[in-house]
Amino acid sequence: MRGFGDLEAAIMDRLWSDGGGLTVREIHTALVADRDLAYNTVLTVTDNLYKKGWLTREPAGRAHRYTPKASREDYGAGLMRAALDAAGDPRQALVQLVGQMSPEETAALRAALDSFENGDRA
Template sequence: MGVRGFGDLEAAIMDRLWVRNAPATVRELHSDLLPDRDIAYNTVLTVVDNLYKKGWLRREREGRAHRYEPTRSREEYGALLMRDALDEAGDPAEALVRFVGRMSADEAAALRQALQAHERSNAK
């Protein structure tokens, strides 16, 4: 299953939900977005509903409204995008070499730790 990046408004809504770290109604999301963009409530409602239908959000009824929350963390989303990028590369090994070549020392250290943890879990 391919994962494409979010559109501008989708990304803004997902960002608000990830930052909130708690479910939110469309009205709350609309209020959060208003300082940065002049946007209609119905537009936010439509985009939130689309994200729900795509499986990026789950919802729970609260009175007459729904509370929405992400089905995946920001980190899981980033990992899915990286996996897709690697799958699209003509030479995945070369893409990894180039990717690692652009990492900071801290990012490279985090990658080493992740690889070591991955190797330990596969050795079991």
């Protein structure tokens, strides 16, 4: 799994933050507050995200309303899985990762492992 490019990440961040669906016009309006972007650029990148399977879309008048297929957390988990797969020694990579985690993060990891081991997959 590859990470998103800069504009792809900005579009996905906007869609994840919104919690609902947005049109390209709405995405463009939100993004031009921070950077100079052409509408067609946002349209092309959003359409590419749709074609890559990251977004769903439904008609909204003459436009489409785009919604992420996966949550931000699912995306992050996929990146972590890909990083482990790419590591020479996944066990050592996990040890290194845990060594870089805050106490709050290690407690959350411990709770997630306990929950998983107890069959509680949510």
